[in-house]
Amino acid sequence: MWIPDFLTPLLCETSLNPPWPDASRIADLKGKVAIVLGANSGLGYEIALQLAQKGARVYVTTRSVEKAEATVKNIKGDLGMKC
Numbered sequence: 001m002w003i004p005d006f007l008t009p010l011l012c013e014t015s016l017n018p019p020w021p022d023a024s025r026i027a028d029l030k031g032k033v034a035i036v037l038g039a040n041s042g043l044g045y046e047i048a049l050q051l052a053q054k055g056a057r058v059y060v061t062t063r064s065v066e067k068a069e070a071t072v073k074n075i076k077g078d079l080g081m082k083c
Contacts, residue, residue, distance in 0.1 A: 029056035036060050040067040049075050 034051045038044035039060035052058045052075055060075075062068040076082075 023050045026054045029054040032056045034058045040071045049078055
């Protein structure tokens with residue numbers, strides 16, 4: 001892959017895998033509301049899960065009702081909730 005010379009210093013200083021913050025450092029979110037877009041998979045799902053674990057009331061958005069229902073069921077399962 002060709003990289004212009006003026007970009008080389010910038011690319012050498014940046015990491016392709018930056019250290020992500022530890023989710024355990026998220027403050028208690030009880031009483032807070034979060035809306036997570038694209039929560040049915042990937043990063044959106046993980047964010048919704050972490051926010052829910054910290055006590056936030058999480059609303060998820062997906063492209064279909066079926067995906068949203070499956071996402072809520074999966075998050076509740078991951079949290080050990082029976083309802």
